[in-house]
Amino acid sequence: MNLEEIKELDKKYYMNTFGDRVPLAFEKGNGITLTSTDGREYLDFFAGIAVNSLGYGHTRLVSELCDQVSKLTHCSNVYYIENQARLAQMLVENSCADRVFFANSGAEANEGAFKLVKKYFYNKKRPQKHEIITLKNSFHGRTLAAVAATAQEKYQKPYAPLIEKFIHVTAGDEKELEAAFGENTAAVMLEVIQGESGVIPMPREFVKKARELCDKYDAFLIIDEVQTGVGRCGRLFAHELYDVKPDIFTVAKGLGGGVPIGAVCANERAASAFTPGDHGTTFGGNPLATRAGLVVLDELINGGILKHVCDVGGYFKSELEKLAEKHGCIAEVRGEGLMLGVEFTEDIAKAVGDKMRERGVLVGVVGARVLRIVPPLVVLRRDIDVFVRTLKSVITEI
Ligand SMILES: Cc1ncc(COP(=O)(O)O)c(C=O)c1O
Numbered sequence: 001m002n003l004e005e006i007k008e009l010d011k012k013y014y015m016n017t018f019g020d021r022v023p024l025a026f027e028k029g030n031g032i033t034l035t036s037t038d039g040r041e042y043l044d045f046f047a048g049i050a051v052n053s054l055g056y057g058h059t060r061l062v063s064e065l066c067d068q069v070s071k072l073t074h075c076s077n078v079y080y081i082e083n084q085a086r087l088a089q090m091l092v093e094n095s096c097a098d099r100v101f102f103a104n105s106g107a108e109a110n111e112g113a114f115k116l117v118k119k120y121f122y123n124k125k126r127p128q129k130h131e132i133i134t135l136k137n138s139f140h141g142r143t144l145a146a147v148a149a150t151a152q153e154k155y156q157k158p159y160a161p162l163i164e165k166f167i168h169v170t171a172g173d174e175k176e177l178e179a180a181f182g183e184n185t186a187a188v189m190l191e192v193i194q195g196e197s198g199v200i201p202m203p204r205e206f207v208k209k210a211r212e213l214c215d216k217y218d219a220f221l222i223i224d225e226v227q228t229g230v231g232r233c234g235r236l237f238a239h240e241l242y243d244v245k246p247d248i249f250t251v252a253k254g255l256g257g258g259v260p261i262g263a264v265c266a267n268e269r270a271a272s273a274f275t276p277g278d279h280g281t282t283f284g285g286n287p288l289a290t291r292a293g294l295v296v297l298d299e300l301i302n303g304g305i306l307k308h309v310c311d312v313g314g315y316f317k318s319e320l321e322k323l324a325e326k327h328g329c330i331a332e333v334r335g336e337g338l339m340l341g342v343e344f345t346e347d348i349a350k351a352v353g354d355k356m357r358e359r360g361v362l363v364g365v366v367g368a369r370v371l372r373i374v375p376p377l378v379v380l381r382r383d384i385d386v387f388v389r390t391l392k393s394v395i396t397e398i
Contacts, residue, residue, distance in 0.1 A: 029056025053254035055376035083290035097265035102285030106226030106252035107141025109262035120273035135171040139196035195227035198370035199341025230254035234337030259292035313337035
């Protein structure tokens with residue numbers, strides 16, 4: 001099918017949740033290159049929103065997934081699943097977590113984290129301790145509890161009344177955070193780098209303060225690592241950059257390298273709240289998704305990709321900073337590893353994104369002023385050079 005035919009079907013049969021999409025459809029990918037249905041190639045610095053961590057057509061991932069599909073894609077969690085147990089072990093052995101539960105997406109992993117916290121205090125006979133603090137401009141997903149946690153009016157308004165007792169505080173404001181705590185605070189959930197609101201890193205002291213306050217008030221610190229985790233920021237999990245250990249962290253996106261998977265990772269104290277029947281899933285942790293997770297984590301930890309992210313991420317940021325020095329229209333370059341944001345001084349982000357696409361480079365656009373750059377973790381310096389050259393020529397033209 002060509003793009004026009006796909007578009008026609010979409011407009012007729014698909015719910016109108018995505019509006020007028022970017023006028024492109026892709027047929028295949030290789031490395032960090034995507035090929036559209038009309039045969040044009042694009043360098044992808046968006047990676048399906050920080051998902052395709054090993055890029056496209058990664059030889060080992062493809063071969064292990066084909067092998068798994070030929071053997072067993074799904075079986076119920078009624079039975080033991082080797083890949084699931086092994087991936088849980090790998091996550092635990094490489095993080096501060098003691099136990100893992102697998103879901104199918106980021107929102108679902110966050111739901112699992114909320115339920116875990118509520119169940120913990122229910123077990124302790126303190127069900128009134130159920131308030132969860134989240135940050136303004138956060139993004140935690142699209143299910144109802146995740147929307148309630150997501151402190152942005154545009155996502156919440158149509159679904160009011162929302163699930164109660166999410167308290168929203170200004171990101172980075174320690175005083176407001178402290179004032180929001182009380183004896184009924186069950187948890188704080190935060191992203192150490194807010195992705196959907198424009199790659200906004202939290203100040204170190206703020207994250208440390210959240211940890212301190214959680215300890216003081218017997219509450220859980222939940223870090224949403226759905227976007228920042230699995231190597232994206234140059235560490236396996238971005239909270240490592242902050243020297244803070246969460247009680248619970250959630251991951252998804254990059255973990256499956258393109259195969260849907262989410263995970264709730266928790267220390268023993270939190271994890272012990274779930275007993276048989278409290279939580280569950282049909283698809284979560286299936287043999288295929290967890291095989292993908294095993295390959296991705298092994299490539300990151302043992303295959304050198306984590307180190308590669310630090311190397312190319314540092315290079316990328318410094319090249320963008322050099323560009324910012326020469327071009328007054330760039331207000332700021334921020335982020336860590338391969339999760340970078342470029343903020344402009346004027347509302348030109350969409351025009352820049354469109355023109356870059358016309359020149360064969362895909363990038364995310366957040367709001368009116370920010371480019372969100374989250375390429376596959378296997379991006380090379382020479383790809384980065386193409387990106388920076390293209391950005392330079394586009395902003396010069398604009
Ligand atoms: C930080 C964060 N949390 C949660 C989610 C929701 O993940 P999903 O779309 O897989 O449900 C996202 C998605 O963008 C995210 O960036």
